[in-house]
Amino acid sequence: MADVAERAGVSVSTVSRTLRGLSTVSDEARAKVEAAARELSFVISRQASSLVTGKTGTVAVLAPTLGSWFVGQVLRGLSEVLRDAGLDLKVYSVADLAERAAFFDQLPARRNADALLVISFDLTEEEFARLDGLGVPVVYVSQHAPGRASVYVEDVAAARGGTRYLRGLGHRRIAFLRAAPDSGFTCSSRTRLFGYREALAEAALPYDEDLVVATSRGRRATAEAVGQLLCLADPPTAVFAETDEIAIEVLSVLRSSGIAVPDRLSVLGFDDHDHAEWLDLTTIAQPAIEVGRASGTLAHTLIDDPTADATRHVVLPTHLIPRGTTGPVPQPDREPKRESDSAQP
Amino acid sequence: MADVAERAGVSVSTVSRTLRGLSTVSDEARAKVEAAARELSFVISRQASSLVTGKTGTVAVLAPTLGSWFVGQVLRGLSEVLRDAGLDLKVYSVADLAERAAFFDQLPARRNADALLVISFDLTEEEFARLDGLGVPVVYVSQHAPGRASVYVEDVAAARGGTRYLRGLGHRRIAFLRAAPDSGFTCSSRTRLFGYREALAEAALPYDEDLVVATSRGRRATAEAVGQLLCLADPPTAVFAETDEIAIEVLSVLRSSGIAVPDRLSVLGFDDHDHAEWLDLTTIAQPAIEVGRASGTLAHTLIDDPTADATRHVVLPTHLIPRGTTGPVPQPDREPKRESDSAQP
DNA sequence: AGCACCCCTGACAACGCTTGCACGCTAGGG
DNA sequence: CCCTAGCGTGCAAGCGTTGTCAGGGGTGCT
Secondary structure (H helix, E strand, O other): OHHHHHHHOOOHHHHHHHHOOOOOOOHHHHHHHHHHHHHOOOOOOHHHHHHHHOOOOEEEEEEOOOOOHHHHHHHHHHHHHHHHOOOEEEEEEOOOHHHHHHHHHHOOOOOOOOEEEEEOOOOOHHHHHHHHOOOOOEEEEOOOOOOOOEEEEOHHHHHHHHHHHHHHOOOOOEEEEEEOHHHOOHHHHHHHHHHHHHHHHHOOOOOOHHHEEEEOOOHHHHHHHHHHHHOOOOOOOEEEEOOHHHHHHHHHHHHHOOOOOOOOOEEEEEEOOOOOOOOOOEEEEOOHHHHHHHHHHHHHHHHHOOOOOOOOEEEEOOEEEOOOOOOOOOOOOOOOOOOOOOOOO | OHHHHHHHOOOHHHHHHHHOOOOOOOHHHHHHHHHHHHHOOOOOOHHHHHHHHOOOOEEEEEEOOOOOHHHHHHHHHHHHHHHHHOOEEEEEEOOOHHHHHHHHHHOOOOOOOOEEEEEOOOOOHHHHHHHHOOOOOEEEEOOOOOOOOEEEEOHHHHHHHHHHHHHHOOOOOEEEEEEOHHHOOHHHHHHHHHHHHHHHHHOOOOOOHHHEEEEOOOHHHHHHHHHHHHOOOOOOOEEEEOOHHHHHHHHHHHHHOOOOOOOOOEEEEEEOOOOOOOOOOEEEEOOHHHHHHHHHHHHHHHHHOOOOOOOOEEEEOOEEEOOOOOOOOOOOOOOOOOOOOOOOO
């Protein structure tokens, strides 16, 4: 910065003021500084300025994984608004429980970011307390955190609606396929399961724990989970998957087993993944990119305005998209209409 | 830090030394400092330490988008090794050419990261020069940057192999579907196209520009591109898509148009996306997560050891996975064997 | 006993930036 | 003609660390 000042023939103070866009700089000085800065391709060091301002100009996000479709979309929306706000984006992911513990133990984000976004974590009270004491605003993304800033979709209502839809098709034995707890996505897992239970209860259908199965990512794990369901004495006629990614794996397993969808088994997903449309997957759409955008905007507000309501909630809409993987409950006394969608040679 | 020092009854120097794990601290002092630090839940400020060490403890990555499967996988591998190395991960994404220009103009990563990873950017000489003058090591990911550190798969050879494979099935009219230039993924686009051309040349097949079409993300754009190909006077019998995501959209379009795959048209992808297996998509697998890991490791090496060879290349293997979307070239004089994989009711 | 070491510790000057404060200048009002 | 106000600028004091350096207190050797 001193170099720029020298080249522009002004003091470092003036350079600093110019580069931050303060209005108390003469046009002449501003022009000289900008020219000098460009020639030296000078970039101000966030580290140094944060040392005095206390602001890092960075937002941290904690995600269970970076590889999932949902997180990718959220990150997309997020980076878009953060870029416009001049904030950098730091990502932390914790793959398993040990890493999760390590993260909360060290809280590396502390003092190294102006805000923290937590995506879909089912936090313990202790973990909530840690984050509350972080000293920076925390925004809970894709999860409802009571009394704390959060951005989410009405998971419970959406899952209730999805389950009702299946009920409306005549299904009485509806399975719920959730992500394995180690994946970290247990938050939406819990809320969606809750909506599912509510919809069962409305219709006085029993909640059968055998119908609720957790699966890890990967085809083999999904095959096991599906097998487990189909081997039940009274197997389900419909499967509600917590995410489209799981639903798509289920479709894959079913096709290679020659089980007709939806004639023998209906499949309902959640997300409206990019591939859902052409796979003809009935699903509950959620605006993932918009979730990211809203989270970024909220974080930005909370950073800039300490008096802002730090318990604000942004609730985004979902809607059911009926497609081809759900249909009426099969009639055992009739032949299936035809073997559709069998495996290719 | 002064608070910790006071509480522990030592000087800040000792606190600093303890917290950095330097060996020249007595056990007694170390214990007192650690206790005090824990009680005050003190965390050192990266900003401040980076000010004096010159290290930010952060690695920046520049990606064309955060929503694509490939970038997500790379980020996964990357975050894994960076976490182990104690480095933070900052992401910058540029969605269009204006943002790209802004990035190279302002170089926000300058001085704010210890290394920069650039994922699959087809850079101009001028942009290369900008990055060379960045002052921190730059690792080119998923692209071969001559004389600079890069991690990539043999795109050219892989695409050549894929095209040869189609040729071996009898195809003579092979289309290449590339990502639209605005998506930023033009780097692998270029190299894969090059391999495709090489394989055509080997067999003395003409390179027909009509067979090379660019498509943006999204179903409509893909439908247009596919339509364009099929309307040619001499339409292709096979399509080689630059990525599985494009290939999957192509399959989608073809299915809804009732065009049998592979009986009327073969489809070949690139990536081995999570969904490729069950969609029975023939593809060229590349170890995306491993690309991320290797990039992170290389960046870490370059940061820690300035004498390390900054032109090191890591080349990772690809392999063709023959599946059901590719088959022999259709025989116009014979009836197609059967209408496989028709749309569901 | 004297000397050379080694080990540990504390003081202090950076690092690159922001910001309160004071200063010099010009313009307008009494 | 003096006083005040306002504007643009520079000075200097930090922000929270690290690294250098000097010094104090043991220990082992001569």
